[in-house]
Amino acid sequence: MQEQISALKEDITARIDAASDLAALEDIRVAALGKKGSVSELMKGLGRMSPEERKEMGPALNSLKNDVADAITARKDVLEEAALDARLKSEKVDITLPVLDHAAGSVHPISQVMDEIAEIFASLGFDVAEGPDIESDFHNFTALNIPPEHPARQDHDTFYLKPDANGDRKVLRTHTSPVQIRTMLSKEPPIRIIAPGRTYRSDSDATHTPMFHQVEGLVIDRDTHLGHLKGTLEAFLKAFFEVDAVTLRLRPSYFPFTEPSMEVDVQCSFEGGTVKIGDGNDWLEILGSGMVNPKVLEACNLDPNVYQGFAFGCGIDRLAMLKYGMNDLRAFFDADLRWLKHYGFRALDLPTIAGGLSR
Numbered sequence: 001m002q003e004q005i006s007a008l009k010e011d012i013t014a015r016i017d018a019a020s021d022l023a024a025l026e027d028i029r030v031a032a033l034g035k036k037g038s039v040s041e042l043m044k045g046l047g048r049m050s051p052e053e054r055k056e057m058g059p060a061l062n063s064l065k066n067d068v069a070d071a072i073t074a075r076k077d078v079l080e081e082a083a084l085d086a087r088l089k090s091e092k093v094d095i096t097l098p099v100l101d102h103a104a105g106s107v108h109p110i111s112q113v114m115d116e117i118a119e120i121f122a123s124l125g126f127d128v129a130e131g132p133d134i135e136s137d138f139h140n141f142t143a144l145n146i147p148p149e150h151p152a153r154q155d156h157d158t159f160y161l162k163p164d165a166n167g168d169r170k171v172l173r174t175h176t177s178p179v180q181i182r183t184m185l186s187k188e189p190p191i192r193i194i195a196p197g198r199t200y201r202s203d204s205d206a207t208h209t210p211m212f213h214q215v216e217g218l219v220i221d222r223d224t225h226l227g228h229l230k231g232t233l234e235a236f237l238k239a240f241f242e243v244d245a246v247t248l249r250l251r252p253s254y255f256p257f258t259e260p261s262m263e264v265d266v267q268c269s270f271e272g273g274t275v276k277i278g279d280g281n282d283w284l285e286i287l288g289s290g291m292v293n294p295k296v297l298e299a300c301n302l303d304p305n306v307y308q309g310f311a312f313g314c315g316i317d318r319l320a321m322l323k324y325g326m327n328d329l330r331a332f333f334d335a336d337l338r339w340l341k342h343y344g345f346r347a348l349d350l351p352t353i354a355g356g357l358s359r
C-alpha cells in the first residue's frame with residue numbers, strides 16, 4: 001500500500017510538472033482529487049480497513065492528498081504568472097513612438113486656452129483650484145457680498161435648482177467667483193490661485209451661451225496691493241497674447257465682492273478687420289477685477305485688518321475668440337467636425353512658455 005501511494009504520488013507530480021497550461025492542470029486535478037479521482041478512490045478504501053491499518057494509512061493518504069494539492073497550487077501560480085507575462089508582452093504599447101499626424105481628434109480651443117492660462121499662472125506661482133458646477137446660494141452669492149434681495153442677483157440670469165427640504169435652492173454657478181470663497185474657507189493665506197471652469201446663465205445670442213467659461217484669480221496675503229494686481233494682469237496678458245508689451249486701462253467699476261472695483265481694457269487695433277492686441281488706438285474690455293471686499297474676507301473668517309488681496313474674473317471663450325480669430329461664440333459648442341479640425345490643436349502639444357504656448 002505504501003508503495004502504491006509513493007508510485008501514485010510520483011506519477012501525479014510528474015504530470016503536474018509537465019502541465020503546459022491551466023486547462024491541462026485542471027484536468028490533472030480532477031483526475032487526482034476529483035470525486036472519482038485516483039487519490040479520492042484510495043481515500044474511500046479507508047472505510048474498509050481495520051482500525052490498525054487505518055491508523056497507519058490515514059495519515060499517509062492525507063499527506064498524499066495535501067502534497068498533490070500543494071503541488072497543483074504551486075504549478076498554478078507559475079502558469080498564471082507565465083500567462084500574465086505573455087499577455088503583457090502581447091499588449092505592449094511603445095509610448096515613445098511618435099503620434100501619427102493623421103490621428104483623429106484634436107484639442108478644443110477652449111481646453112487649449114485653459115491649458116495656456118494654467119501654464120502662465122503656474123509660472124507666476126499660482127495653483128489651480130476647483131469648485132462644483134452646482135453651487136450653494138451661499139458660495140455663489142451671499143458670501144460674495146450679494147445677499148438675498150441684492151440687485152446684483154438680477155444681472156446673473158441664474159438657473160435655479162428645485163428647493164430642497166429646507167427650502168434652499170442650489171444654483172448652476174453663474175461665475176467662477178464661488179471658488180474664491182471655497183479656497184479662503186479651506187486654506188490659510190498666502191493664497192495664490194486661479195480657478196478656470198464652466199459657468200451658466202440663462203442667456204443666448206451670438207455673444208452669449210447658456211454655458212460658458214471663466215477663469216477666476218485670487219491672491220490673499222498681508223500686504224497685497226493694486227500694483228500687484230496690475231503687474232499680474234500685465235504679465236498674464238502679455239504672455240497669453242504672445243506680444244512684447246500690453247498697455248492696460250483700469251476703469252472704475254462696481255462688483256459687490258471687490259472694493260475698489262475696476263474693469264480692465266487692453267489697448268488694441270482693429271485695422272484690416274482683425275484685432276491686434278498690444279498697441280493701436282482702440283481699447284478692448286477684457287476682465288473685471290478689484291481688491292477683495294473686506295466683507296468677503298469676513299465671510300471667510302479672515303481678519304481684514306490682517307489680510308487683503310485682489311481678485312479678477314475673465315471670460316475664457318472671449319479670450320479664445322480674440323486670440324484665435326473666431327467670431328461666433330456658438331461655434332464653440334456646435335461640435336462641428338470641420339470647425340474642430342480647423343481650430344483644434346494637436347492632441348499632445350501641451351502649451352509651455354518655453355515652447356511659445358500656441359506653437
Ligand code: DAH
Pocket residue numbers: 174175176177216217255257258287288289290311312313314
Ligand atoms: N464674477 C464676475 C462676473 O462674472 C467677474 C469678476 C469681476 C470676478 C471682478 C472677480 C472680480 O473676481 O474681482 O461677472
